[in-house]
Amino acid sequence: MKYKATTIKDIAKALNLSTSTVSRALRDSHEISAATKQVVLEYAARLNFQPNPIALSLKERKSHSIGVIVAEIANSFFSQIINGIESVANEQGYTVIISQSHENFEKEVRTLQYLASRSIDGLLISVSSATNDLQQLKSLHQSGLPIVFVDRSVEDIHTHKVVVDNYQGAYNATIHLLEQGYRRIACVANSEHLNITKERVGGYMAALQQYQLKPDPQMIKYCFHGGMLLHEVETAVSELIKLKPKPDAIFATSDKLTTGCMRMLKRHKIAVPKTIALTGFSNSELIELLHAPITVVQQPAFEMGQVATELLLQLIESKRPVKDFKTIKLQTRLVSPDNK
Amino acid sequence: MKYKATTIKDIAKALNLSTSTVSRALRDSHEISAATKQVVLEYAARLNFQPNPIALSLKERKSHSIGVIVAEIANSFFSQIINGIESVANEQGYTVIISQSHENFEKEVRTLQYLASRSIDGLLISVSSATNDLQQLKSLHQSGLPIVFVDRSVEDIHTHKVVVDNYQGAYNATIHLLEQGYRRIACVANSEHLNITKERVGGYMAALQQYQLKPDPQMIKYCFHGGMLLHEVETAVSELIKLKPKPDAIFATSDKLTTGCMRMLKRHKIAVPKTIALTGFSNSELIELLHAPITVVQQPAFEMGQVATELLLQLIESKRPVKDFKTIKLQTRLVSPDNK
DNA sequence: TTTATTTACGCAATCGTTCCCGGAAAATTC
DNA sequence: GAATTTTCCGGGAACGATTGCGTAAATAAA
Numbered sequence: 001m002k003y004k005a006t007t008i009k010d011i012a013k014a015l016n017l018s019t020s021t022v023s024r025a026l027r028d029s030h031e032i033s034a035a036t037k038q039v040v041l042e043y044a045a046r047l048n049f050q051p052n053p054i055a056l057s058l059k060e061r062k063s064h065s066i067g068v069i070v071a072e073i074a075n076s077f078f079s080q081i082i083n084g085i086e087s088v089a090n091e092q093g094y095t096v097i098i099s100q101s102h103e104n105f106e107k108e109v110r111t112l113q114y115l116a117s118r119s120i121d122g123l124l125i126s127v128s129s130a131t132n133d134l135q136q137l138k139s140l141h142q143s144g145l146p147i148v149f150v151d152r153s154v155e156d157i158h159t160h161k162v163v164v165d166n167y168q169g170a171y172n173a174t175i176h177l178l179e180q181g182y183r184r185i186a187c188v189a190n191s192e193h194l195n196i197t198k199e200r201v202g203g204y205m206a207a208l209q210q211y212q213l214k215p216d217p218q219m220i221k222y223c224f225h226g227g228m229l230l231h232e233v234e235t236a237v238s239e240l241i242k243l244k245p246k247p248d249a250i251f252a253t254s255d256k257l258t259t260g261c262m263r264m265l266k267r268h269k270i271a272v273p274k275t276i277a278l279t280g281f282s283n284s285e286l287i288e289l290l291h292a293p294i295t296v297v298q299q300p301a302f303e304m305g306q307v308a309t310e311l312l313l314q315l316i317e318s319k320r321p322v323k324d325f326k327t328i329k330l331q332t333r334l335v336s337p338d339n340k
Numbered sequence: 341m342k343y344k345a346t347t348i349k350d351i352a353k354a355l356n357l358s359t360s361t362v363s364r365a366l367r368d369s370h371e372i373s374a375a376t377k378q379v380v381l382e383y384a385a386r387l388n389f390q391p392n393p394i395a396l397s398l399k400e401r402k403s404h405s406i407g408v409i410v411a412e413i414a415n416s417f418f419s420q421i422i423n424g425i426e427s428v429a430n431e432q433g434y435t436v437i438i439s440q441s442h443e444n445f446e447k448e449v450r451t452l453q454y455l456a457s458r459s460i461d462g463l464l465i466s467v468s469s470a471t472n473d474l475q476q477l478k479s480l481h482q483s484g485l486p487i488v489f490v491d492r493s494v495e496d497i498h499t500h501k502v503v504v505d506n507y508q509g510a511y512n513a514t515i516h517l518l519e520q521g522y523r524r525i526a527c528v529a530n531s532e533h534l535n536i537t538k539e540r541v542g543g544y545m546a547a548l549q550q551y552q553l554k555p556d557p558q559m560i561k562y563c564f565h566g567g568m569l570l571h572e573v574e575t576a577v578s579e580l581i582k583l584k585p586k587p588d589a590i591f592a593t594s595d596k597l598t599t600g601c602m603r604m605l606k607r608h609k610i611a612v613p614k615t616i617a618l619t620g621f622s623n624s625e626l627i628e629l630l631h632a633p634i635t636v637v638q639q640p641a642f643e644m645g646q647v648a649t650e651l652l653l654q655l656i657e658s659k660r661p662v663k664d665f666k667t668i669k670l671q672t673r674l675v676s677p678d679n680k
Numbered sequence: 681t682t683t684a685t686t687t688a689c690g691c692a693a694t695c696g697t698t699c700c701c702g703g704a705a706a707a708t709t710c
Numbered sequence: 711g712a713a714t715t716t717t718c719c720g721g722g723a724a725c726g727a728t729t730g731c732g733t734a735a736a737t738a739a740a
Binding site for chain 1: 717718720722
């Protein structure tokens with residue numbers, strides 16, 4: 001069953017006016033007398049009239065909704081981004097439709113297809129780690145759908161991007177390990193397809209070189225599904241600890257991988273940081289409660305969401321095609337368990 | 341700028357047919373010849389035609405979207421519920437609009453107002469801990485909006501509810517502590533307004549009585565904002581450890597409170613479980629990685645989301661008003677760090 | 681051959697709004 | 711008092727789809 005909301009027609013009929021007059025009165029048009037306006041406004045308020053957003057959307061050819069695709073919301077980093085997105089989107093009267101790719105390319109494609117079919121006005125996306133085909137995204141972009149990338153972006157598509165200084169963040173984390181005396185530092189990284197992976201691994205290698213250490217390919221493990229499949233991390237860590245000599249530290253390039261490594265090290269009964277130290281990107285709020293207090297690279301997730309949404313709404317509301325795209329690069333923060 | 345999608349009119353014009361014929365051809369109506377159908381279908385496929393969902397919504401007076409209100413998505417319990425919701429909603433062609441109350445009543449009211457104005461077809465809600473006025477919710481329900489409660493429900497509103505056996509879950513957890521020899525068990529609970537709080541505190545007290553222990557009001561602390569404000573938990577824990585004799589264990593009634601207590605105990609440098617043991621409701625996946633391995637009460641969150649959504653969609657798609665409402669009560673699981 | 685029935689399509693209303701026109705009444709100017 | 715301008719409001723098309731109804735042509739039945 002459904003409930004019937006009051007429409008502009010109901011008001012018009014009740015007040016013996018035309019729908020155009022009612023519409024104009026509600027929008028405070030100058031061509032309606034003060035007296036009529038008052039009558040309409042009062043009556044509308046009494047019935048708690050709400051203009052039907054669907055009718056409006058049809059008329060304006062705007063759904064007033066934006067799509068968001070992230071790997072998974074059950075991840076502090078992404079949920080913080082989403083909070084940032086919502087804070088500005090809702091402020092401006094936009095509905096946010098959240099979807100998850102679960103780091104799965106097919107799911108991402110289906111989701112994207114679905115969002116497009118729901119006629120969203122714009123898209124915020126952090127591509128999945130499994131994404132290696134950009135056809136669909138490109139074609140949507142070409143057909144005019146405003147897109148802004150957050151965190152994980154894509155080089156081939158020319159639009160606004162909101163990212164962090166991944167190189168620097170990874171560099172800082174690795175230097176932190178080096179300063180503490182670790183010399184055999186392994187890296188558990190996300191999918192090679194991701195631009196952030198390249199940048200973070202780059203920062204990691206630069207730090208090693210700074211200490212005259214040669215990066216060892218065997219010490220870098222890539223996880224195609226970004227740690228979504230635990231066995232990926234299991235394989236990575238198992239292989240690392242089989243190496244001779246073993247690594248004395250691990251740098252993980254994402255939230256999921258950082259906690260994944262910790263899980264694995266614990267399962268192998270390897271003391272952290274005594275036997276193997278660990279650091280990595282993470283925005284989890286529970287880090288300080290973990291059995292092994294580790295240093296993490298934090299990203300300004302909330303702010304990233306905000307900035308990205310502002311840019312997207314600019315794109316959506318711009319009268320003419322935007323040509324001048326910018327890439328906003330924010331800074332990460334190295335957080336130690338003590339210096340909180 | 342905006343991109344213009346192809347409409348049924350474009351197809352009609354190009355093929356020299358009427359819009360009705362095109363519409364019927366696309367819907368495979370029997371009153372269109374096979375030849376025409378083929379032409380239309382092929383042309384539509386070539387242009388990647390997607391019927392405008394907004395126009396459909398207007399026609400059918402259905403938005404094909406459901407609203408979801410939870411405390412916060414950055415909480416494993418709720419994000420798992422949401423995953424459950426999405427899994428069935430998307431399957432049935434419904435869009436999920438997620439909103440967060442952040443355990444704040446005013447925010448919840450605004451959000452509800454907003455969702456209603458976006459003409460959602462139904463609502464899934466887990467009320468905020470600060471909710472003590474049900475006026476708005478009641479009036480929406482009376483005006484015909486289908487509502488299903490998840491986890492935190494409300495007695496006064498007669499509709500489907502999907503909950504867990506809170507009493508039993510809390511009872512089990514407390515018994516678990518008692519069996520381990522703890523006798524001065526405190527309780528850090530959520531807002532007293534929440535029905536789940538009453539049930540969980542009830543289970544806690546029943547367990548105590550089972551061991552001939554008299555529940556001490558001083559040992560039960562309520563947090564109005566459900567631990568959303570850390571200082572609430574701080575006050576609760578500080579007061580508890582000032583008691584003489586001190587409690588030797590704490591039972592926390594929610595995810596946020598369980599981790600909040602752990603945070604506080606750590607800050608006070610109180611060893612867990614040595615000085616004070618801790619157990620509580622939690623669906624966090626990081627529990628096993630915490631410095632103090634604790635036993636938690638887990639809720640079947642994903643399933644709760646699924647069941648609730650199925651019920652809601654039934655309500656939405658029912659031809660006549662539903663009178664027979666049910667309350668689905670699922671079981672919790674007591675999970676120890678070892679028996680995983 | 682004539683009539684009845686299918687078949688296959690078009691017309692137009694509808695959903696709830698907005699907004700371009702057009703026009704009557706009132707107010708202003710000459 | 712006539713001409714002009716304002717003020718105020720209604721009619722109706724449009725947004726993109728569906729659908730009841732009407733109807734010409736094709737086919738079947740008489």
